[in-house]
Amino acid sequence: MSGKMTISLAQLFAMIMLFEFGTALVVPIGLTAEQGVWLSILIALPGGLLLYGVYMYLFREYPQLILSGYMRKIVGPFLAFPISYLFILSFMYIAARNLREAGDLLITTSYDQTPLFVIHAVFAVPVIYVLSKGVEVFFRLGEIYILVMLSLGAIGYCAALFSGEINMSNLLPIYGEGWGSILQAAYPKILAFPFAELATFTVILPLLNNKRKAAKVGSAAIMASGILLSMTHALNIAVLGADIYGRASFPLFTTVSVVHIGEFLQRLDAIVMLTLIIGVFFKMTLYCYAASALVGDLFKVSDVRKLSYPIVTVVLFMSVLSAWSYPEHAEEGEISLYIILILFAAVPIVLAAVHRVRKTLQPKG
Numbered sequence: 001m002s003g004k005m006t007i008s009l010a011q012l013f014a015m016i017m018l019f020e021f022g023t024a025l026v027v028p029i030g031l032t033a034e035q036g037v038w039l040s041i042l043i044a045l046p047g048g049l050l051l052y053g054v055y056m057y058l059f060r061e062y063p064q065l066i067l068s069g070y071m072r073k074i075v076g077p078f079l080a081f082p083i084s085y086l087f088i089l090s091f092m093y094i095a096a097r098n099l100r101e102a103g104d105l106l107i108t109t110s111y112d113q114t115p116l117f118v119i120h121a122v123f124a125v126p127v128i129y130v131l132s133k134g135v136e137v138f139f140r141l142g143e144i145y146i147l148v149m150l151s152l153g154a155i156g157y158c159a160a161l162f163s164g165e166i167n168m169s170n171l172l173p174i175y176g177e178g179w180g181s182i183l184q185a186a187y188p189k190i191l192a193f194p195f196a197e198l199a200t201f202t203v204i205l206p207l208l209n210n211k212r213k214a215a216k217v218g219s220a221a222i223m224a225s226g227i228l229l230s231m232t233h234a235l236n237i238a239v240l241g242a243d244i245y246g247r248a249s250f251p252l253f254t255t256v257s258v259v260h261i262g263e264f265l266q267r268l269d270a271i272v273m274l275t276l277i278i279g280v281f282f283k284m285t286l287y288c289y290a291a292s293a294l295v296g297d298l299f300k301v302s303d304v305r306k307l308s309y310p311i312v313t314v315v316l317f318m319s320v321l322s323a324w325s326y327p328e329h330a331e332e333g334e335i336s337l338y339i340i341l342i343l344f345a346a347v348p349i350v351l352a353a354v355h356r357v358r359k360t361l362q363p364k365g
Contacts, residue, residue: 006209011139013221014146015282016201020225021149022283023101024194025232026252026276028245030185035171035242037185038234044186045226048195049219054348055198056215059205061355067202068297074355081298083347088294090343091200092311095287096318097329097336099123102280103319104326105250109269117320123277124316127285131308135207135289145278152271153228156256159268160235163259170241171234191345192337194229198222199344200286203293249326250276288312 033040062070068084075083103119111119130138160166175182201218208214236251239258248254252275256268289304291311296304323329 005134005136005207007136007139007204007207009208009210009213009217011143012201012204012208012214013217014142015139015204015286016198016218016221017225017228018142018146018149018279018282019197019200019286020194020222020229021275022194022197022279023098023276024229025279026105026250026272027101028248028251029193029233030190033182033185034177034246035173035237036175036182037237037245038171038230039174040182040185040190041226041230041233043182044190044195045223047187047191048198048222048226051191051196051345051348052198052218052222053215054352055202055205056218057352058348058355059202059211059214061359063211064206066206066293066297067199068294070355071351074351074358084294084298087199087343088291088298090339091287091291091294092315093318093322094197094336094340095284095291095315096322097333098280098284098287099315099319100322100329102276104329105253105276106273108249109253109273117316120316120319123281123284124312126281127288128308128312130285131289131292131312132305134305135204138285138289142282145282149275149278152275153232156259156268156271157231157235159261160239160255160259163261165259166235166238167241168238170238188341189337192340193333195222195226196340196344199348200290202348203290204286249330284315288315 028037030037030040030044058070062073065073067087068080071080071084074080099120102123103116106119107114107116130141205211205214232252233245236255237245239255240248240251244254245251250272253269253272256272259268288308288311292304292307295301295307295311301307323332
């Protein structure tokens with residue numbers, strides 16, 4: 001990896017927020033909690049912060065190495081190579097899932113006559129272009145688009161507030177079917193998606209120009225994004241009710257479709273589509289970069305920008321071939337949550353524990 005590439009703390013903050021928003025703003029999460037989904041997100045938030053703390057611990061111990069690099073140091077190359085390979089496949093698969101969700105929303109809402117592959121290809125081209133320009137360019141874009149995303153959110157919130165469609169009784173009782181369902185939604189489901197996905201930032205942290213404050217800045221971004229996600233899903237349920245929220249493929253789109261202010265402000269669907277397009281672009285691009293960085297580290301490729309072409313192309317075909325329909329895609333999502341938990345949560349925790357034990361037992365001096 002080139003030592004010349006640097007990323008600022010402001011760019012890290014913006015990118016974590018964009019990454020956490022991703023598709024989590026638009027698709028339903030933690031359905032077992034029903035009207036208590038917003039509370040489940042807040043309960044899962046401390047778990048996300050703890051996981052980020054694990055990533056930061058490994059980063060502080062190996063500040064110049066990405067995930068695959070310190071994995072070789074901790075468990076040796078014999079185990080590190082196949083585990084790193086699984087991370088690469090997982091990064092590409094989740095990127096493909098994000099792309100599929102964006103394509104399905106656009107087909108559902110506006111482009112029902114357009115082939116799915118064409119829509120996905122339109123997404124893939126700018127991803128390849130940005131990655132070919134380097135990760136610094138990508139992170140500078142994040143500083144701009146986080147403002148766009150927050151502005152779209154503010155418009156949507158204000159429209160819902162003044163439309164009179166919000167019914168706070170839809171959020172009652174807060175605990176839904178009981179506290180068991182709230183906790184079950186938080187752990188492991190919401191912990192896995194979106195919080196455990198922050199493992200992708202293990203390839204970004206060595207590029208920071210101020211490594212000492214990475215923990216504070218990253219934690220602040222996680223808390224801010226978690227609170228905003230909770231508010232968004234609470235808004236969806238307050239407008240739609242828990243039943244419609246649970247049955248909708250894209251609850252945020254359904255919410256804005258019923259929100260209007262007289263004859264003055266109607267059809268806010270474009271806000272949701274822009275939100276998903278921006279979120280998917282940044283999340284998919286970061287996943288593709290993470291896969292490229294791991295491939296470059298494993299196979300000693302000096303310029304990982306060249307890897308963006310084959311990796312994004314594979315992701316493009318995976319997004320189309322991974323499922324024949326959106327319901328099938330949603331069913332596969334349940335399985336992917338456990339893949340995320342094993343690789344993105346359990347593996348880093350084990351790595352941190354093994355390193356800590358070795359460090360403790362290592363004779364001093």
